[in-house]
Amino acid sequence: MENLQTAPMIALNAIAKRYPGPSRDSAAVEALSNIDLTIAEGEIFGIIGKSGAGKSTLIRCINLLERPSAGQVIVAGRDLTALSDAELRAARREIGMIFQHFNLLANRTVFANVALPLELAGIPRAEIAARVDPLLELVGLAAQRDRYPSQLSGGQKQRVGIARALASRPKVLLCDEATSALDPETTRSILALLRDINQRLKLTIVVITHEMQVIKDLCDRVAVLDHGRIVESGRVFEVFTAPTQPMTKTLIADVIGHELPEGLLERLAQPHLQKGGQVVRLFFTGASADAPLMSALTRQFGLDVNILHGQIDEIQGEPFGSLLVLLEGDVANRQGALTWLDQQGIRTEVVNVA
Template structure:
């Protein structure tokens, strides 16, 4: 649906200084009907990337196609027509304070020259879709942040786009409202078959609704793939940093302080066992205890679901002989689970989280 081919974007440097490269050779394909997340820290280039889709920012080089249309090659009239098929919502809503909810949603249709009856036929179902039929005559100042974003979504859908671009659409919202907006977007994706591109700096947002994700850093895509695969086996250090706090892979500070890289006299190794997919229900702890005579002290752990599939990590202190621990590690690997030795702790360490 959306393809980036060698896309680069440079901005002039301040005061005649060196140009700033915001996008550096982006190659990316976004499929029709999927929810695609793009994540990165501030300055990574993610907002610039989404703005080259509808040519709010023209790439310095490379090509962007949407539904087979080369966006770079369009003249002004062609670009206006193409943009009607690309909706966009923003972090700060961009509503007109002097217009009611109904009139904000109707604005793009008025500008397109539709009759009042045609506008009404489009706007009223959209207000119902986003749950704001009872707020149609309210003004933005009378709405909550979540309600304002729902108006923005309805307005973006008024031209019946095939693509919806979401630029940090939930960043200004509280967690509960964020969840409701993300569920609305997922519902719209399912009902309308809309392709949604979602820009965020929060991995929890990606986890909630995205099918695939691209991670950006310094204008480049450093990792991409199915959300489940990226969450359960991140390859790049930046991706691991994003993922760790969401899936519970980040260790509590109290445990980190006690970990030693080298074995301790009378101490025990600390293992992190990773469960995913169908293997998440494997009773591995009881098996290790019975087979190898180990006592496993649980120090930290979390079980979650990503894209409907279970995933979890369990950090344990393994109390037993070195031979038994090594045999247990081999057994875990043979059973297609993941295990790593995080370090060593003094004996009798209590659970820390």
């Protein structure tokens, strides 16, 4: 929570969104319920969930493209839900947005697309050119200035989207599945650009995605959305290394590949289990990642340690690893080993082999 020492840029207070049911008699559909979120200035905040979890509705509540049924939306100190239409339009100029399908105007050039928000704000033509060209430079599209969107690749289109969103010099950038239509390599370059913009412009960025990889590569903090509720939130490193909710674990498993195929695990472990053994997953974070633990287990507890699977990764520059091991020895020694590991700051999880 150290990020919250600065004033929050975005505060969502008890947001709910209900849609009328499919027919007159049916109950209303609760898309979001009781959402509380605080996002600090300059932070990159991720919201992840499966499709239908309410992510799109939630991000649209931040600039009131969707008006919440209840609750407050406070951006840069102003309650957007209390503004008049004209005030809301002015407030939206401080909130840029990029989209999964880019939403560029097909009949405008790259330059004219980026110029659009400035035209809407009534900025004189000469000043528009002076502001658009540096933006095209920033996103690396100066050479494509006079092309039309249909002549660009997906990654280039999203760069135009980003430049357009930045044109009105917003304080907040909302990214609605901004990389979901892009291939992995293009995704990486767009994420790098977003990180660069965040650093350079001290821009607050809110990202919604169904890809844990995006959260891992880009975000400082994350909230996990499931059936319209936030089930878990915190610093990305903590959520990734110590997830508490099943939904989070499922999402993380895709990125942190500590899953061994079940059949393989069974085949490897089964013969040993009868002889008194158990499969344990060890999680290493930070400094614990490089201590010689396996030999300690053998020496101090007389256990046979068989490493089945292991991997190491880095989240926000901090190393994070997991090992799947088979411990063989008597029950007391195994218990002792687990307690000892716990004291060493290694999180352990006993894996049931079917």
